[in-house]
Amino acid sequence: MTPDEPTASTPHEGATPPRSTPALSGSTVPADGSTATPVAPLVDRFGRPHHDLRISLTDRCSLRCTYCMPAEGVPWLARQTMLSTDEIVRVARVGVDLGITEIRLTGGEPLLRVDVVDVVRRLTALTGPHGSPEVSLTTNALRLPALAAPLRDAGLSRVNISLDTLDRGRFMELTRRDKLVDTLAGIAAADAAGLHPVKINAVAMRGVNDDEVVALTRFAVDRGYQMRFIEQMPLDGGHTWDRTQMVTQAEILDRLTSAFTLTEVPGRGAAPAELWTVDGGPETVGVIASVTAPFCSACDRLRLTADGQLRACLFAQDEVDVRAVVRDAEVGDEAVAEAFRRCLAGKKAGHGIGEPTFRQPDRPMSAIGG
Numbered sequence: 001m002t003p004d005e006p007t008a009s010t011p012h013e014g015a016t017p018p019r020s021t022p023a024l025s026g027s028t029v030p031a032d033g034s035t036a037t038p039v040a041p042l043v044d045r046f047g048r049p050h051h052d053l054r055i056s057l058t059d060r061c062s063l064r065c066t067y068c069m070p071a072e073g074v075p076w077l078a079r080q081t082m083l084s085t086d087e088i089v090r091v092a093r094v095g096v097d098l099g100i101t102e103i104r105l106t107g108g109e110p111l112l113r114v115d116v117v118d119v120v121r122r123l124t125a126l127t128g129p130h131g132s133p134e135v136s137l138t139t140n141a142l143r144l145p146a147l148a149a150p151l152r153d154a155g156l157s158r159v160n161i162s163l164d165t166l167d168r169g170r171f172m173e174l175t176r177r178d179k180l181v182d183t184l185a186g187i188a189a190a191d192a193a194g195l196h197p198v199k200i201n202a203v204a205m206r207g208v209n210d211d212e213v214v215a216l217t218r219f220a221v222d223r224g225y226q227m228r229f230i231e232q233m234p235l236d237g238g239h240t241w242d243r244t245q246m247v248t249q250a251e252i253l254d255r256l257t258s259a260f261t262l263t264e265v266p267g268r269g270a271a272p273a274e275l276w277t278v279d280g281g282p283e284t285v286g287v288i289a290s291v292t293a294p295f296c297s298a299c300d301r302l303r304l305t306a307d308g309q310l311r312a313c314l315f316a317q318d319e320v321d322v323r324a325v326v327r328d329a330e331v332g333d334e335a336v337a338e339a340f341r342r343c344l345a346g347k348k349a350g351h352g353i354g355e356p357t358f359r360q361p362d363r364p365m366s367a368i369g370g
């Protein structure tokens with residue numbers, strides 16, 4: 001099987017599900033149930049409550065975007081290190097018990113996981129003190145024509161789709177695959193399936209697609225989608241990121257205001273994108289200015305990698321090995337909750353890009369989960 005194909009079930013698939021464990025409150029819950037009461041909300045030492053868990057379902061991908069992966073790919077995670085679906089659901093269940101209300105599935109390309117519909121069904125069935133989590137997905141859309149309707153039926157709330165260019169030749173250069181038509185079909189499928197609002201993400205790159213800021217926004221607005229531009233971050237597999245080459249939020253806004261009237265949407269909260277209505281709305285355009293206007297002070301996200309490492313930040317150097325915890329038959333859910341707390345305890349105030357001590361994480365974006 002090539003890394004571009006849907007990934008087979010992980011070795012632990014179908015293996016003995018986690019045994020019934022003492023609930024965090026001390027009572028007993030079934031392995032996949034969720035009746036525990038939280039022992040403490042997920043608040044870090046800077047007072048930031050955490051509600052959002054990003055789960056990477058695989059590090060593999062059907063594209064090779066230049067800002068994310070080198071052409072030859074990266075060494076894939078070993079199968080036996082990947083979390084099984086039972087293990088993912090168990091970690092998520094404890095997170096939901098601790099106050100997680102939003103789960104975003106990502107990767108790599110999350111739709112390459114063969115049981116992605118089942119994963120969604122099981123995650124949306126979890127309940128915690130705030131009810132069931134909202135489950136959404138970030139994808140390159142290539143498999144959405146086949147999966148959009150089943151995912152919606154499984155409870156998926158919406159999708160974020162990556163589309164950096166509307167030009168076929170550029171798409172090929174950027175992703176190293178000739179798949180623009182398939183991505184566009186995937187976007188249409190998400191829309192037809194009612195996975196609204198459809199959000200389109202583009203990483204702005206100088207001399208590559210920065211002249212398409214207006215065209216991409218028009219494409220999205222005309223169809224009722226939300227366009228969001230992302231400042232490129234130092235997370236590429238090749239470690240070639242250069243701040244001086246990065247297209248900034250200010251430059252993106254300059255291009256947008258040359259064609260549209262933008263009105264700031266207040267009440268951003270913990271959302272990474274700052275939003276503006278386009279020509280009076282209702283459609284909006286957003287910019288995720290992770291580098292020039294970091295939103296770390298409002299960050300409410302934790303990440304679980306496909307190989308079971310909890311990360312407090314995209315740029316964290318430390319990880320907490322929750323895979324070892326869920327594979328230890330001697331410990332129960334309190335140990336999983338403790339892993340969440342340990343991860344939070346190490347969370348820094350900000351990502352530190354631009355500081356002299358900043359070091360790009362070893363894992364590329366595709367292996368962390370964007």
Ligand code: SAM
Pocket residue numbers: 061067068106107108109110138139140160161162201202203230231232233234235236365366369370
């Ligand atoms: N494969 C899916 C996709 O492309 O949507 C999900 C995973 S991808 C890593 C998640 C998001 O991260 C995408 O929107 C992608 O554009 C973004 N991304 C990847 N590398 C990035 C980088 N170096 N800087 C900023 N965004 C990046």
Ligand code: SF4
Pocket residue numbers: 061062063064065068069107108109140162365366
């Ligand atoms: Fe794959 Fe998404 Fe990375 Fe592109 S950005 S290589 S689609 S994981």
